[in-house]
Structures are given as C-alpha cells and as structure tokens.
Amino acid sequence: MSHGEFVRQMPFNSGSSSVRANMWQRLHIDPALFLLLMILTAVGLVVLYSASGQSLATLKRQASFFTIAYVAMFFVAQVNVDVMRRWSPFVYVLGLVLLVAVLVAGTGAKGAQRWLQIGGFRFQPSEIMKLVMPLATAWFLSERVLPPRFRDVGLSLAIAMVPAVLIFNQPDLGTAILVAAAGMFCLFFAGLSWRYIAAVGGLVAVAVPIMWFFVMHEYQKRRVLTLFDPESDRLGAGWNIIQSMTAIGSGGVEGKGYLQGSQSALNFLPESHTDFIIAVLAEEFGLIGVVGLMILYLLILVRGLVIGMSAQSTFARLVAGAISMTFFVYIVVNMGMVSGILPVVGVPLPLVSQGGTSLVTLMMGFGILMAISTEQRRLAR
Amino acid sequence: MWQQERRYIKDPSAEAELYQGRAVFAIVVITLIFMLVLSRYVYLQIFQYQRFKTESDNNRVHVQSLAPKRGLIFDRKGRLLAENISSQSLVIVRERVPDLEETLSRLQALLSIDEKEVDDFRRRLQRQRPFEEVPLLFDLDEHQIAKVAVNIHTLPGVEIQAQLVRHYPYGELFGHVVGYVGRINEREQKSLDPENYSATYSIGKLGVERYYESQLHGQVGYQNVETDVRGRILRVLDQTDPIPGKDLVLHLDVDLQRAGYEALAGRRGSVVAMNVKNGGLLAVVSSPSYDGNLFVNGISSKDYAALRDSPDLPLFNRSLQGQYPPASTIKPVIGMAGLHYGTVTPRTTVRDPGWYQLPNDTRFYRDWKREGHAARINLADSIIQSCDVYFYDLAYKLGIEKIHEFMTSFGFGVPTGVDLTSERGGLMPSKEWKKRVHRLPWFPGETLNIGIGQGYMLATPMQLAAATVALANKGQWIQPRTMQKLGELAPMPVRRNTLDVDPEHWAVIEQAMFDVVHGEQGTARFAARGVQYDVAGKTGTAQVVGIAQGEKYDSEALSLRQRDHALFIGYAPAQDPQIAVAVVIENGEKSAEAFKVAKAVMDAYLLDPEAEFGGYGQ
16 A cells, blocks of 8 residues: 555656556556465465375465466456456457356266366366456446446346356355456445345345245255254265364464364364365364464455556456455454354365465456556656 | 335446445345354354364264184093184175175075074174174175175175184084073173173073183174264274183093094983093983084074974983982992991891782782892892892892981082083982872882882982992092083082991992902903903993883893993092092993993093003003
8 A cells, every 4th residue: 555655656666666666567567466465375275285285285286376376366466457448348248158158068076067178278267267257247237327326226236146156056055156246346346326225235134034934844944053053964965064163262362383283183174275174273272373374365465456546447456356355355264264153155165275276366356456456657747 | 215216317426435335234244144144164164163072072983892712612632612713704894885785685595594594693783783793694605795795896785704713623522511692682782781791792602612611712802993974993902801711721621522423323312421630520321312512503494493393302412401319329328328327237138039018918019030139149149140139128128218318428419519400310210209209208119219219219320430430439429510621710620529438348349340340240340351450330321111020021121222221430540549430321221231332431531541541551
C-alpha cells in the first residue's frame, strides 16, 4: 500500500527508491504481494515436509510445482489488462465447451470425472474456470452501467452458475463453490444492491427449514447431520474430522514442535499433506502458528483488495476484488472444514496444500493481480 | 441508496468510489470471519486441549499382548513329554482387510477351509484387540503356505505367522495322563481371565495339561507399539516381557508307561504304577489311547468321530474314570480288617465246601472253585488261593459298617485327589448309601459280595494302586501325584493317612501276598515264573454279568464283552517295596494276564540298569 501512495505522490522518478520501484514495475511485479507470497510458499514447504512424513521427494516435487507456478504468475503479469478484458468472453466460452467435454469424455478417479485428456496432456478445465470466471463476469459487468440493474444481475448470475453447475455435476462441490463465488463477488464489487443481498439471504433462511422438514429424505438429513456432528459417525464419514480435530486440539497453544506431530506422522490424519495440512501446522506449531498463518493470509487479502482500489478500470477493479475474495473463500472453507465447523468439501489450503494444479491456478490469479497493480503505475507515470 | 443515484451513462469515478466502499466493507467482513474461524481454533487448542491431547496419545500407542511360552513337561528322567514347536499359521488383521467376507470366501476357496474353522475364527475375532492378528488356520503345510504366498499381494491384511504350538513327542503313549491343549472354546472363554489369555489360543483340556493349566500357561506380556492408522507398527515403545509358564517334571517314566501300554497290547484296560515311597505316579496307562497332537490344532471331525464311535472307547480314561468291581484284589484289605478289629485271628479257620450259606437263608454263595479249597481254610491260605467262602464268612462277621470304615481308610469310595482331571470316586457302599440311593435297607447277603469285591462295590485303577501303596507301606495311604517338580517350587505336600495297625498282622498279610506270587498254591504262581525279584500281590477276576443260582461260569457261552475282567495288584520288591502296580484288563478273563502286565512295568522300573533300584534279582 505504501508503494502505491508513494508512486502517486511522486509521479516523476527521482532518487534510489523510485529506481527500485521502477525495476519492479518493469518486471510487472507487485513487491509487497510478491514478498507475502514468498513467505507463504516457504511456510507451505516447511509444513509439507513434515506432513509428508519428511519425504524429500514430495518436497522436491512441490518445489518444482512452485517454480512452475511462479513462472506462470510472471508470464500472466506481463499481459496487458485490456487484452485480458477483450479475450475473456472467448476464453469463457472455450472453458464451458471443455467443461461439457469433461462430462462427456472426461477421465477421473473415485467416481469423479474431472480430467480431460488431449493427446498426452491431461488437465482440469474446472481449474481454468476458476481464473476465467472473475474475468468473464467482470467483463460483462464493466460493459454495463453500475450499479447493475435487475436484468444485468440475472445475466451475471447465469454466467456464474452455468459453469458452477457443470462442475458440481463432475462432481466437485469445492470447485463449484469457488467458481460460483468468483462470479458473486464480481457482482458484489460492482455494487449489487443491498436489497438483493438481503433478499437472497432471506430466501435461503426461508428455504433451508422448508427443505429440511418437507423435502429431504431421512438418509440425506443424516448425512448432513454427520457433517456437523462428526462424533455421531466415528468410524465412517466422521473419522477424518475427528482425527483432524484431535491433531489441532492436541497442538495446544505452542504446538508439539516441528516434525513432532504424532497425528500426522503416524498417519492417523487423513490427507495430511493435501486438504488437511492445516491440522499438521496446528498440531506442530499450535495456536501461535495458526494465528501467524492467518495474519499472513489477511495481509495478502488486504493487499489484493487495495490493488483493486487503485486500479485504472472497472474491469480491473472487479477482477482484483473477485480474485482476492475467491482466495478468501479458499482459506475459510478449508480452515473451517478441517476444524469441524464446515462440511468437508475438497478445498485445499491455498499455497500450502500439496498439489500442482491448484497451485498454478492460484499463482496465475496473483499474476493477474500483479498485472493490474503494475498497469496502474505505468499510467500514473 | 445507489438506486436513487442511478445514471444511465457510465461514471468511472462513481464506480471507483463504489468499489472502495465495498472493498473496505469486505476487509471488515474478512477480518470478522477470520476471527470467527480463529475462535474455533482457540476453542480446540485451548479449551479442548486436554481432551484432544489424551485422544492423540491413545491414537498412536497400541497395546499388544504377547503370549507367554507354555511350560514344558518332562518325565522323571528329563525326557520331553510336551514341547512347543514352531508352526505356521494364517492370520488376519481385520482393520487391514477391506472386505472381510470377500477375503474369507477367497481364502476358503483357496485353502479349502471348512465352515467350522471360519466359525471358530469369527469367535476369536470377537475378542480381538485393535490391529491384532487373529489366526484363521493353524499349522499350514508347505503346499498351503505356497498357495497363500502366491496370492498374498491381493489379500491385504492376511499374513503367515510363525507361532509356537504344543507337540507331544510320545503321541498316544501319554494321551490320557498328560492330556492335551486345544483351542479355547466358548464356555472356557467365559471363565478365563481375558487379560492373561489375550494372546493365547490354546488351553489345557485334559490331564496334566488341564490340571496345571495356570502354572504352565504363565503370564501374558505386553508391548506398547506406535502404529499408524493402518496398524503398521512403527516402533515398539516399551515391552513387558511375558513370564513363561513353569516347566513341569513328572514322576511319570516313559519306559514304564511304554512297558504297560505295550503289555496291554491294545486290549482295553488300565495300568497304574506308583512310587511306594512318595506316591509319585510312574505310569498311568489307559488303553486304547489317542494321540493328543490330533487335538492341538482342532481335531478334524472325521478323526474325532472315529475316536468317539470306537466300541473300545479310546477317549475314556480308564485309569481314573473306569469303575470296576475290584474283586479278589481287595481280599488282603478285608483280611487286614478282620485282624484289626479282632474278628478273626491268623489261626481262625472256616469250613469250605465250595459254597457258603447264611443262617436262615436258602441262597448259596458259591466259591469260584466249585469243590472248595480245603476242608477248613485259614486267612493266609484264603488270600493265597483266593478262597471266596472264607471272605463271605469274614465279611458277614465284620458287618458292612466296619468294612466300610476300614475300606474307606484305604481310599475306596472317595476320589484319591490325584492331580489329574475328571477322576471318579468308585463306590464303597454303606447302609446310608443304600437307603439314600436305592431307598432300601441293607441286606446281609450284600455284605458277603462286598467281602469278595463284588456287588455294589466299584473302584478305579487309581484307587487300587493307591490302596496297594498303603498295603506296601503297612497302612500308610499316600495320595497319588503326577507332579514331581514345578518350576523352582518344591513338590506340594501330599495327603497321607496312617492306619495304626499291629505290625504282626501286617506280617501275615504281606507273607500271604508274597505267596500269591511265589507260593506253591499262589494264584499267580505260573505267570510269575522267571520273575527276578520278589513280588507281593493279589489277583482278581471280576464278574461282569450276574450268574444265576446253580449256573456255572462258561466263558465259551459268554460273548467277548461279558467275560470277566482280569485284575492284579502288587508291589515289589516284597521286602523293601519301591513300586506298586494295579492292572485291570477288561474282559481279560485270566488274572495271570493282568499279572504279566504288572510284571512288565515292574521290570522296567526294577531292572532298569540306570535306575537307583537297578540290580534287583541280578
């Protein structure tokens, strides 16, 4: 934030600090965001080493994913924001086609079809959609008069919900939520009327009890109850949550110490290096570690939203806001589900959980933020 | 409010302001929601810390029980009667099996396991600790091991494991007395200490194995192991070693046991040989026998049916459960009673026409020798020649009360309390007994039959051997014992009853018993030719079926199973008794046969060049 103000107050380059700022600008890198991301990356690798059972191979693999992700971020940051805006509708349509293709001819495991194989290349169209969605919704809204009128709100919702429903059918609830949320946040930052927000909230509040008492079957209710009360099904669906809660709780304030977490080292913790990695951190570094991580996340989020504030176009603002808030949804859903207050949907802890695809997608998102951040400076000069 | 300001042309600065307001709002909401999520971590890590700390410790440490090594059983010369050998078992860890039913049915097809084995496995599974191996099949042969090994990678949770199993090197020679271990059954499971037997699958079922179960078994050990969620042991944290069962040294002697068993040569019968000095059981044979090894891993139903349905009842322990009329073998004791109570003197004689009649009774009580033994006969000759008429008369004169009292002090009618299982007590009838069981008064004629060891009276070979020891020890009855030494413990004191009887009376009985074997008129004199030491004893033939008045015993007319039982009791050397032997051969007819069996056992003891008694008669 200080950099932004600094540049605005001093439009002409003079002195050593502006030379440095100039260098960052030429590289299209936002230094504050970059520093925070590097710290987070380091934290992620440290925790992953413990969570993977001190597997150097896993660590090397993840480090190479990070390298790829940073390179991708760097390239995305070089793209002109206006080019992004103009291309986004076409990429969005391409994304939809790929999602339909996944449902028709996709491959996958454990009963879910998420992957598309073209030649020797395998990828997840839903991941691409995570990036395309804020761009497409922002493109649509930035062409309208804001705050959006009722018709525009409906169309924006359609843009968000069509891919979300396709992804939900793969099925991949976690990604569907993230994709839908990206569209919603665009609307929110575009100035969606508080009445609509209140109306949707009220509708949900009315619909939930009706669904519960009149529509849902007994077995469905039981499944939902298990989500919220894992103790009722200790060895079934509740097992993962009980184990992760045990890991978190047993960490206490100070934690058991690095590499001393018995829950994860002894494989009691499921998915310890992927979705449940926060439990490893909480077990080994305690509440202090959790607070530290949340502060780091909060700084990244604030930085992302502030980049939006000083953005040069409505499109850029909406994209910056939506990408930041999607990142926030990642964090809250993951930390909530691992600690047992939210149902378990497969959402990784961003930039900490193991896994290449989500890492690259996330960093490309930050690349967009950096493009927005550096574009504004160029114009300010 | 924005609706009111709505314009229909885009206004970039208004849109920027709009965003700023929303972004600030978003930052506030983000912070609040972060606090909310954080409060959950605070709750878990501070307020629930103790609970999850405990749960986490439980998670990683599993207790596994370690089976103690079962104590070995030796004969008196240190030869192994029961040992533990390594055997391969097929074990399953339920927690590691994805689909137990499928795995079981696959294994069943692969190794042709029958339903009973699977049922037994399910029962064992019920008391399984988490991540503990539960055996499905014991004692795999090489063929089965190969079959499993080939398929093991498709059978998660299935392993082949080496276990110690009981083995009886002498097989059927000691089947009854040493007994055997078998798998713990449902009934036993209820009465067992579940902790101590948590790693044990076998338990003593019969004989010494059963009687000394708690000492042989030992104490279970534990190890705390750190495991992962799949039960793989990462490391052993600490270990409490199991305390092995105590080794057991018996008085039994392989040589004597074999001599007795082989002398019976498959005939139905029993041999019990005792050390006269300490009551130690040197041989306890019941024939036919069975191989205890068959039972260790669960006997096949075919093998079991063969044993159960054999007309020779090989599962029946004749030494302890066989209750036979002791017949003439009790005449020395009855004679001793006569002298002890002063009813007769050694010079008292009785007229012997070959039958006996009670006053005012027309019934004839026949002697086995139709023409009688002599015109008048005394006690010693009556023992030597086994005259029935003398003992009819003596029994009548003594009366059932005195007979009951005296016989009881020789151990008749009550279990000896030997350290073996399922012993029966025989029957020493009395007036009270008859009133209680038959609701009838005692008839004098019934006393006469008791005088010759027939009628209601029944005794086990164990009781006969113990009574023979009492005869050899001049009235000191010693409780029979199989156990000589248990671990480091000294042998338990045995129960001894001492009768206060005039030594002169003993001399009469002892001489008469010596003459039974070595005298010119002795009933065992022909069979005893060539005996290299002095034996004192008494023969007996027990009627199996009643013979009507005036009828003659005709072995040809009787079916094999109705012929008389052949009996012999005796001790040797007569002047310095070391060993006492009781022999019963069912339907053996000739007591000389019983004597030969007793002689074979005595030979094995007294003529053994290694033994401390070697050299007798040499």
